[in-house]
Amino acid sequence: MEGLIIPIVIVFILLVFIVNIKIVPQAQVYVIERFGVFHQVWNSGIHFLVPFADRIAKKVSIKEQVVDFKPQPVITKDNVTMQIDTVVFFQVTDGKQFAYGVERPLSAIENLTATTLRNIIGELELDSTLTSRDTINTKITAILDEATDRWGIKVNRVELKNILPPREIQDAMEKQMKAERERRQKILVAEGDKASQILVAEGEKGAKILRAQADKESEILRAEAEKQAMVLRADAVRQQKILEAQGESESIQMIQEALAESIIKLNNANPNQNVIALKGLEAFTKVADGKATKIIIPSEIQGLAGLVTSAKELISKD
Secondary structure, three states, rough: OOOHHHHHHHHHHHHHHHHHEEEEEOOEEEEEOOEEEEEEEEOOOOEEOOOOOOOEEEEEEOOOOEEEEOOEEEEOOOOEEEEEEEEEEEOOHHHHHHHHHOOOOOHHHHHHHHHHHHHHHHOOOOOHHHHOOOHHHHHHHHHHHHHHHHHHHEEEEEEEEEEOHHHHHHHHHHHHHHHHHHHHHHHHHHHHHHHHHHHHHHHHHHHHHHHHHHHHHHHHHHHHHHHHHHHHHHHHHHHHHHHHHHHHHHHHHHHHHHHHHHHHHHHHHHOOOOHHHHHHHHHHHHOOOOOOOOOOOOOOHHHHHHHHHHHHHHHHOO
């Protein structure tokens, strides 16, 4: 028997030693008490618990936690009762304070959230409550974070999940929103009609301006064309007159030249008195061809008779 006692004792001691080896997981801390008094906080890793003296008082998770509290009745400044439920995001930063700071910390946070929410909403009217969620969230977060700091809790964020006013208030709000949407629709339609009419008027104005400019340019082009035509006609008339004058000048010059040549030839031919008399008679015949209304007869009738006689003789000889 004495030989078995020692192995049993050794096995018992090893068993006690192994049982008291503790491994703290990641993102957790253990609060350790020795003889019922706080001793220390174990962080992640391997630790040894002194047998019969130490005990794990509380296992605390230091991960961020999310708690969804049930809806709380709150009253606004204009005496409208509504249901608001909140979501709190918090994290344990001190395991000792979390274990010994407050009894049932989650219940404490819930009650503190409800009272803080009633205080904040009580200062706001219904419309402000529905449109000021960010402001309410910020205020609640600041107040809860300050209040829970001595509990070893860090409140990171508080969100208003739902805001539920009474049914009659919801119906009134829906009617109001419907009326507001109809008003905006009418405004948009009126603005659209106005813009359309403005565009049509501007289009007509632009068209009239373009037509007036086109008419003006057309008149200018027509006037310039007429001006150029008149200039061309005047140039043509001037050129015609110049050509006619040149033709008359050349004709007169040719006549004069022919006359001069005939005189030269006549002089070179040395005509006798009979030829000269005949030429004079021809000239007198042309003068008296019946077209002239008046005929001046030379006073030398005898000379004329002699001229006629000479002409007859000349013809008889020929």
